Amino acid sequence: MFQASLQTLPFNCRFNDINGHNLHFFPPKPRIIKSISATTTSSNLTNHNPHEESSSKASSPPPPTTTTTKTHLHNQSFYGSQIQNCINSNSFELGKSIHLEMIESGFSPDTYLQTKILMLYARSGELNDLLFARKLFDEMLERNSTSWNTMIIAYSQMEDHSEEAWSVFHRMEKLGVVPDHFTFATVLRACSSLRSLDRGMHIHSKLIVQNFVTDVFVGNSLIDMYAKCGDLDSCLQVFEHMTEKNQVTWNSMISAKVQYGQFVEALALFSRMCMMGFKMDRSIQPDQYTFTSLLALCADQGDMYLGMQIHAHAIRMVTTNRLIIETELVHMYAKCGLLNYAQHIFDRMEMRNSYSWNSLIEGYEQIGQAKKSLELFKEMQAMGIKPDCFSLASAVSACIKLSDSRMGKETHGFIVRNSLEKLGILKCVLVDMYSKCGDMDYACNAYNQTSEKDRNIISWNSIILGFSKVSKMEETFKLFIRMLKEGIECDTSTLVTLFNFCAKLPALPQGIQLHTLAIKKGLVNTSIAMDSTLIDMYAKGGDIIQARRFFDKMTEKNIVSWNTMITGYAKHGCSDEVLVLYERMQEEGLHPNDVTLLSVLSACSHTGLIKEGLEIFIAMLEDHRLEATAAHYTCMVDLLGRAGRLKDAKEVIERMPVKPEVSTWGALLGACRVHQNVEMGRHAADHLFEMDLLNPGHYVLMSNIYAAAGSWKEVEEIRSMMKIRGVRKDAGVSWIEINNEIQTFYAGAKSHPKSKEIYANLRHLTQRMKRLGYVPDTKFVLSNTGDLEEEEYLFQHSERLAISLGLISLSEKSTIRVFKNLRVCGDCHTVTKLISKITNRRIIVRDTNRFHHFENGVCSCGDYW
Numbered sequence: 001m002f003q004a005s006l007q008t009l010p011f012n013c014r015f016n017d018i019n020g021h022n023l024h025f026f027p028p029k030p031r032i033i034k035s036i037s038a039t040t041t042s043s044n045l046t047n048h049n050p051h052e053e054s055s056s057k058a059s060s061p062p063p064p065t066t067t068t069t070k071t072h073l074h075n076q077s078f079y080g081s082q083i084q085n086c087i088n089s090n091s092f093e094l095g096k097s098i099h100l101e102m103i104e105s106g107f108s109p110d111t112y113l114q115t116k117i118l119m120l121y122a123r124s125g126e127l128n129d130l131l132f133a134r135k136l137f138d139e140m141l142e143r144n145s146t147s148w149n150t151m152i153i154a155y156s157q158m159e160d161h162s163e164e165a166w167s168v169f170h171r172m173e174k175l176g177v178v179p180d181h182f183t184f185a186t187v188l189r190a191c192s193s194l195r196s197l198d199r200g201m202h203i204h205s206k207l208i209v210q211n212f213v214t215d216v217f218v219g220n221s222l223i224d225m226y227a228k229c230g231d232l233d234s235c236l237q238v239f240e241h242m243t244e245k246n247q248v249t250w251n252s253m254i255s256a257k258v259q260y261g262q263f264v265e266a267l268a269l270f271s272r273m274c275m276m277g278f279k280m281d282r283s284i285q286p287d288q289y290t291f292t293s294l295l296a297l298c299a300d301q302g303d304m305y306l307g308m309q310i311h312a313h314a315i316r317m318v319t320t321n322r323l324i325i326e327t328e329l330v331h332m333y334a335k336c337g338l339l340n341y342a343q344h345i346f347d348r349m350e351m352r353n354s355y356s357w358n359s360l361i362e363g364y365e366q367i368g369q370a371k372k373s374l375e376l377f378k379e380m381q382a383m384g385i386k387p388d389c390f391s392l393a394s395a396v397s398a399c400i401k402l403s404d405s406r407m408g409k410e411t412h413g414f415i416v417r418n419s420l421e422k423l424g425i426l427k428c429v430l431v432d433m434y435s436k437c438g439d440m441d442y443a444c445n446a447y448n449q450t451s452e453k454d455r456n457i458i459s460w461n462s463i464i465l466g467f468s469k470v471s472k473m474e475e476t477f478k479l480f481i482r483m484l485k486e487g488i489e490c491d492t493s494t495l496v497t498l499f500n501f502c503a504k505l506p507a508l509p510q511g512i513q514l515h516t517l518a519i520k521k522g523l524v525n526t527s528i529a530m531d532s533t534l535i536d537m538y539a540k541g542g543d544i545i546q547a548r549r550f551f552d553k554m555t556e557k558n559i560v561s562w563n564t565m566i567t568g569y570a571k572h573g574c575s576d577e578v579l580v581l582y583e584r585m586q587e588e589g590l591h592p593n594d595v596t597l598l599s600v601l602s603a604c605s606h607t608g609l610i611k612e613g614l615e616i617f618i619a620m621l622e623d624h625r626l627e628a629t630a631a632h633y634t635c636m637v638d639l640l641g642r643a644g645r646l647k648d649a650k651e652v653i654e655r656m657p658v659k660p661e662v663s664t665w666g667a668l669l670g671a672c673r674v675h676q677n678v679e680m681g682r683h684a685a686d687h688l689f690e691m692d693l694l695n696p697g698h699y700v701l702m703s704n705i706y707a708a709a710g711s712w713k714e715v716e717e718i719r720s721m722m723k724i725r726g727v728r729k730d731a732g733v734s735w736i737e738i739n740n741e742i743q744t745f746y747a748g749a750k751s752h753p754k755s756k757e758i759y760a761n762l763r764h765l766t767q768r769m770k771r772l773g774y775v776p777d778t779k780f781v782l783s784n785t786g787d788l789e790e791e792e793y794l795f796q797h798s799e800r801l802a803i804s805l806g807l808i809s810l811s812e813k814s815t816i817r818v819f820k821n822l823r824v825c826g827d828c829h830t831v832t833k834l835i836s837k838i839t840n841r842r843i844i845v846r847d848t849n850r851f852h853h854f855e856n857g858v859c860s861c862g863d864y865w
Contacts, residue, residue, distance in 0.1 A: 075107060076109065076112065079102060079107070080112060080113050080116050082098055083095055083098060083116040083117060083119075083120055084116060086098065086120060087116075087120055087123060092120065092121075092123075092124040092126075095120040096120070096121075099117055099120065111140070111142045111143070111144060111147075114136065114140055115143075115144060115146050115147045115150065117136060118133055118136050118137055118140075118147055118150050118151070119146075121133035122150050122151060122153070123150075123153075125157075125158075127158065130154055130155070130158055133150075133151070133154060134151070137151050143177070145178070145179070145180050145182075148168065148169075148172045148177060148183065149182050149183050149186060151165075151168050152165045152169055152172075152186045152187060152190070153165075153186045155168060155190070156189045156190040157189075162190040162191075162193035162194045163190075165186070165189075165190035166187065166194070166199065169183070169187045169190075181212050181215045181218050182217070184203060184206070184207055184212055184221070185217055185218050185220075185221040186221075187203055188200060188203055188221040188222060188225045189221060189225075192224055192225045192229065193228075195228060195229055195230075196229070197229040197230070197231055200226065200229055201234075203225075204222060207222070213238075213241075214242075214243055214244070216244045216245065216246055216248075219239075219242045219244075219245075219249065220246075220248050220249050220252050222235075222238045223235050223238050223239055223249065223252045223253055223256065224252055226238060227252070227255070227256035227260075232256060232257075232260055232262075235253070235256050246283070246284065247283065247287060247290075250273040250276075250284060251289045251290050253269055254266055254269050254270060254290060254293050255289075255293045257269060258294070258296055258297040261297075266293070266294065266297055270286065270290065270294060273286060273290070286313070286318075287318060288314075288318050288321055288322065288324045288325045289324070291310060291317075291325050291328070292324055292325060292328040294310045295311075295314075295325070295328040295329060295331070296328060296331070296332070298332050299328075299332040299336065300335075302335065302336055303336070304332075304337075304338055307333070311329060311332075314329075323349070323350075323353075326345055326349050326356070327349075327352075327353060327355050327356045327359070329342075330342045330345050330346050330349075330356045330359045331355070331356070331359035333345065333363075334359045334360055334363025334364075334366075335363065335366075337363075337366070337367050339360075339363050339364060339367060339369070342359070342360055343360065346360055352383075352385070353385075354380075354386075354387075354388055354390075354391065357376065357380045357385055357391060358391045358394065361373050361377055361380070361391055361394045361395065362390070362394040364376065364398075365394045365397050365398045365401065370397075370398035370401035370402045371402065373394060373395070373398040374395060374398050374399070374402075377391060377394070377395045386418075390425075392411060392414070392426055392429075393425055393426060395411050396408060396411055396412075396426075396429040396432075396433045397433075399411065399433055399437075400432065400433050400436050400437065403437055404437075405433070405434065405442075409442075412446075415430070421449070424456070427446065427449070427450045427459065428458045428462065431450075431462045431463055432458075432459075432462040432465075434446055434466065435467075435469070436465070436466065436469070438466070438469060440467060440470060440472075443462075443463060444463070447459060447462075447463050452486075455488070456488070457488055457490070457491055457493075457494065460479075460483045460488055460494070461491075461493050461494050461497060463479060464476060464479050464480055464494065464497055464498070465497045467479060468497055468498070468501035471504070471505070473501075473505060473742075476498070476501060477510065480498060489521070490523075491523075492523055495514060495518055495523060495530050495533075496527075496529055496530050498511075499514060499530070499533040499536070499537040500533055500536070500537075502514065502537045502541065503536050503537040503539075506540050506819065506846075507541070507737070508537075508538070508542060508543060508737075508817065509737060509740060510740075511534075511537040511538070511541055515534060518530070518534075525553075525554065525555050525556075528554075528556055528557065528558050528560065528561060529560070531550070531554050531561065532558075532561045532564045533564075535550055535551050535561065535564045535565055535568065536564050536567075538550065538568075539564070539565075539568025539569075539571065540571070540846075541817075542844045542846060542851060544568055544572045544574065544851070547565065547568050551565045558590075559592075559593060559596070562581065562585045562590060563595045563596050563599060565581060566581050566585075566596060566599045566603075567595075567599040569581065570599045570600070570602045570603035570606070571850050571851055572850065572851040572853065572860065573603070573606055573607060573850055573851065573852075573861045573862075573865070574603070574860070575603040575604060575606070575609055578600055578603040579600070579609075579612065582596070582600050591624065592620075592624060593626070594626055594627075594629065597616065597617075597620045597624070597626065600616055601613055601616060601617060601632060601635035601636065602635055602638075604616065604635075605636075605638040605642060606642075606850055606864070606865060607861070607862065607864060608643060608862075608864050610639060610640070610645075613635075613636070617632070620632070628658075629658065630656070630658045630663075630664060631661070631663070633652060633656040633658065633660070634660075634661065634663050634664040636649075636652050637649045637652050637653060637664055637667045637671075638667040638670070638671070640652065640671075641667055641668055641670070641671025641672075641674075641675075642671055642674065642864070644671075644675050646668070646671060646672065646675060646677055646680055649668055649671060650668060650680065650683075653665070653668065660687075662691050662692045662695070665684045665687045665688050665691070666684075666688060666697070666698065666701075668680070668684040669681055669684040669685055669688060669698065669702065672684060672705060673701050673704050673705050673708070676705065676708050677705075678705055678706070678709050678711070681701075681702060685698060685701075685702040693725060693727075694725065694726070694727055695727075696722065696727050696728060696730055697730075699722050699727060699729070700729055703715050703718040703719070706718065707779060708779045730821065730822060731746055731747070732746065732747050732797065732799075732820065732821065732822050733745070733746055733798055733820065733822075734798035734799040734801065734802040734819065734820045736802040736805060736806050736817065736818050736819075737817070738806070738810065739809075743805055745798040745799075745802050746798055747796055747798050748796040749798070749801060752805070754805060757808055758801055758804045758808070759804075761804045761808055762795065762800055762801070762804045763795075765834075765835055765838060765839075766795065768838050769831065769834045769835075769838070772834060772837075774831070774834055776791045776794050776827060777794075777826055777830065778790040794827050794828070797825065797827075797828050799818055799820050799828050799845060800828060800831060800832075803816060803832065803843060803845075806818065806843075807835075812841070815841075815842045815843070816841060816844070818843070818844070818845045818846075820845065821848065822848060823847050823848055823849055824845060824847045824852065829852070829859065829863075829865075832845060832854050832859075833854055833857050833858065835854075836854040836855055836856060836857060837856055842854070842855045843855075849865060850865060852865070
């Protein structure tokens, strides 16, 4: 009859929604002794029942008649078993319905049944049920140890309520109720959640006094508490002093070692566990939980070979309940980059949870297969698995790798629709995604929607990186200053972004200030990545001497550090220093990689070291066993072409095993301009016009070749070709920093407030240069006009205007640093040498190819660039 009546019960209703359902299978109403009211007012932790102190002495109600007593006891047993069945089967709504009928019938449960009802509400996992359980608990006139344990367990298992568990335990002790081993184990769990080592040690001392430390259940809880509170030494002491250990004990200790990355010790414990099970206790055998801990360790360490060995052990030793292991295997292989193994296991799994899906999605995203990652993300939803914060974070990261802001916005929409935008990890990745996709309006909106509590260093770094990528200098530094004012300490990632930004601009003064800040914060020599970007910042900012000083002071260097310094020297035309560092790094046991060789070959090509360049290229192929890329062959074309060996350079292009790039033919065309080889230049230009039709640089170079040869008709043809194809020549722009402000100049510009002084100073310098024998080289003028007009055109080049401003604005001892977006023309190169001699000033000019250091009438490039 009971089973038939179950069909009429309102399984889906909340307790407060039930209004008088008539459940006829219950016995007749007994005489009311005492009822528990569902509407009783609650009492909090500090307000206890006034009868508590005397609860143990409270008098019992008058005994009922013998018949009534038997019926009453029968009902207590009947209800108790039904409530317990509901608890065991997680049928909490049914249990609430039974409790409601008891209230409506006026039935008064005894302490045993009250405790069962208490367990029903406490174990449902719902906060409202837990609050009601507390009302029931506070109303109980008599409580046994199970009642206290039930409340402590409920609070310790409910997120953010472990403090209440400790409070109930404290109240239990105050009332003189003696805790049992189960109570202590539960309180230790609360200490673990609170990460309260002091409280955990306090409980440990009580366990010693009351001789509970020999209990294996309590010992396991102690191991877990010490592990989660960070005291691994005490954790190990408890483990070693336990006279009895079970499977959980070993698993807990192995898990603790894994948690703290103690790779060798975890494996040693695993070996001991296997030996213990083999020689002494067959019940102690590694199970799925043992192997998941070890596989997690392999995933963290990235050790795929050990992971495979653990996998083999698991196959032999675990024959049932393998879902957990299979899920962790997917995670381990994905973390180690073996996506074919991870995919194979994933495809054969009978059941897949969100963790296995997340592992595979993240794995493909991490190895750069962002498109596959997003396909799995969509497939996961099609299979009915709702994405969580981890799968969504991986999907957004995949959008970053694809620079797909459209898909990123769709994912953002899903997050908003499912009310997940409050999760801190998703806020950070959304800001990062929009920033890296260059959509700063959306990035700022996403950032502004985060609360101050969620604005951590990661989100700050993302928004700063976004503005630096779109070259917003003022906004980038304002954000950084705002971050510091809000009390967020910068880290090495912040400084790496800012140093890279200063190198890109370049902005040497700001970079120097950031370097000073890094010293004050104690961040220098704490990160090789940051130290390497600092070298790069100084090198690209024009201060190669300071770059070398910092390089020499580095306490630890890797291949990136060496490459950065070598590349810096190569850009400054310091080929001797490049070759010295190249040899020294090998003496210190570091093998050069393709980046190293590219920088060394570039230095050789820019300084005419043909013999050394050829030897290094051969050594690269034969000694270092490195495969030459198109960029390496381009360096060889440039090396031979600059030296006038144009036929050899062309032969390199024709015989190179990889397809020539635009830069390869561009190097040959540049060499033809230097050596005025019209025929080969035309051949190179034809390839470039086919490969890179809209690049104005190729047309300008070919036009220069024709102009130098006096072929003005062909010059006009090039101009017509550019006009027809819609190709526009990039305007020459030069800039210089004066008093922390960037001053920008275009050719012939007269809008600067000091234009009259700038031009007057240039005319004065030109007269002095002519007295030293200077004759304007008009072949760099791409028009067939009179000499005076051509001279005036050269006179107004942007780099000259910037240098003139530096001369009249900066102190006599300061270095003048000028940057240009195009290659410096030959006439301006000659003029800058003469200016450095006349004014006795040090001038550094960086163009698209390299740095030129002018001093006393000499350039560091040796007129070979």
